[in-house]
Amino acid sequence: MTIKIFRGQNQIGGSIIEVSSDSTRIILDAGTELEEIEPAAPLIEGLFSGEASYDAAFISHYHGDHIGLCDKILPNIPIYIGKAAGAVTNAARKYMRKPEYSFAGYYEPGKPFTVGDLVLTPYLCDHSAFDAYMFHIACDGKSLLYTGDFRSHGRKSFHGLLKRLPSVDVLITEGTTLSRTPATPVTEGKLEQEAVRAISEYNGPVFVLMAATNIDRLVSMYKAARRTNRVLLQDLYLAAVSTAAGKSIPHPKDFSDIGVFLTNGADGRYEELQSYGEAKISRQNIAKLNFVMCVRPSMRTYIEKLSDLMPFDNGVLLYSLWEGYKENEDMATFLAFMQKKGVKVDSLHTSGHADSSTIDALIRKVQPTAIIPVHTEHSDWFDRYHDITIVKNQVFSF
Template identity: 55%
Template sequence: MKVKVIRGSNQIGGSIIEVASESTRVILDVGSELGENAPQTPAVEGLFNGTPSFDAVLISHYHGDHLGLLDSVLPEIPVFMGKKAYAVYEKQLEYAGKPLRDDIRTFEPRESFAIGDIQITPYLCDHSAFDSYMYLLQEGDEKVLYTGDFRSNGRKNFKYLLSLLPEVDKLIVEGTTLSGKHASARTEADLEYEAVQLIKRIGDAPVFVNMASTNIDRIVTFFRTAKRTGRVLLEDTYTASLTAAISGNIPNPKFPEVKVFLARPTERDYDILQHFSSSKIGRRGISKERFVMMVRPSMLGYLEKLSAEMDFNGGLLIYSLWGGYKEDERTKAFLTRMEELGLSIVDLHVSGHADTQTIEALIAVVKPKEIIPVHTENAEWFERFKADE
């Protein structure tokens, strides 16, 4: 099988990768480039325009830099993604009032399927997007593994994943942290422990967490943190719609320790709140609770009104995102205003990407004859493995 990196070999984000046999052509991810307000669709004939010439698009996870161009994929081309990832993606688009392709096909972990003469096996992996996958593509005796984005410091067992993976001919592997901008050896468990220790020191003062609502592992971390410190977890209507879509053991409005608040007075948010009426809580009720509240810069007006109902002094705002986002002017203004209201800003974050030891462990197990780096600004790092190919 031939591998062609259409985009993503010398950059982070915007991944578009082709894998082709003699008779079948498959695309791995159709990402928009990071920082694009209006994603630009590259001129890939047969994928985004012209006569369809690809047999399928496989999406590794729902982050925009991996599926941001999905709407531009020709409707005749089948699209595949994980069943629970699709549930999150569907709610994201529904909340944003955007149309959803009605032909997306879903699968469960390790549920193999064929695209032409290529057999596809998806392997559930850990990432900051829920229900993320690596893909094994096999044609005859030849095997290609695409990692998507992955890590070993989350809540899924990385050693178990490694035990499932075979040796492969080609490895298409992410290297996000190799530039040093995202590196982190800390785990979700470490973050939980540190958060618990911080919160225990502030008594009954409020705790806010600035984080991504789609980072389900992080929601679990702060739900566990809230329980261990005798607090309820407060999810806004958007976050509640996502966690409810996944349901199961993910902290959602059915949990007695989870409450739902309305930060945006839109008709859509009112409808969501009414759906979770047994779990809803208003500002007055929040002011009487010991809580951990998930927040975003867009909630500034709501939080200012909440500060009139209760004292923020001595409380915490935990910033749990990549530090680079702090350069955004809206985020800067939000954090400054939260400090003015009496909160201490604390950074507690864990990377969603594999560190060097994790990448090395994967390579040692799958023993690729060829390594194809993607999603990295330091592809040269992989030169060290050439002697072993």
């Protein structure tokens, strides 16, 4: 097999990886670069331009830096993703009135998928995107594992995943957090407990700022709301995403303690709101409730009007995103606005990526003879593995 890292080797984001045998060529992820506003596909003949020369593309999860160029892939190359991941990403796109991605089909966890002489087996892993996978690929007695993005401190058992993973010749692994000083990340379960503690300290309104597609976090906040006897309020966008994620995920259609509200900017969405039946809730009724409301910076006008109906004293905003986003103008303005309303801002977040001891544990388990670091700015971290070839070239054959 030959591995070619088109993009995303010495940078975080924009991942595009080719895996080929003598007769088959596939692509793993087709992502945009982070902060790219008008994403343009790089010149990859046979994938984005010219005549299609790839047999399939497999997307590990729905973050833009892995899926964002999906719609630029030549139409006769079939694209595959996990079923729930496909549903979530297309629900989000539909809500934003963007064309839905067209997937040829869905791969399933643990079920081998054959393309020519390559056999790809997806392994469900934990990440801040829901339904994310690692890919094991075998051909002619050789094998590789591509991690996509993953972590060990979410709700899915990392130990269980390690037990299932076989040894491989080559490991292509993410190393997003390797620049950071080693520290044990807070688990998603611990974060839920901290949210309960934080919410219990306030008797005013509780707001949460989180990524709508971070389904693990949504589960944490839902549980924290329940444990503090508050109703979880989702806006129409979050409701569309959570409903698409599946029956067991807290969403307003089947969970009686979740309300859905319509913000000012949501023109022409009245019918969509009606589809939530009794779960829909007006601002006047929200003002009478004990709630945890999921918010975004774009909801300022709505929240301003809500503050005319109820006091915000003794309220809190749980900031559950990467700290770096606080530098963005929209975010800074929104946080200042909330503070001016008397709402305290409390940070409560944990990373979606593996810490260094998790990467060590993975390496120990799959025992590769070569490692290709990707999705990292610190591939030198792997040099500590003296008996493993650390590949820093773009192309590697084995």
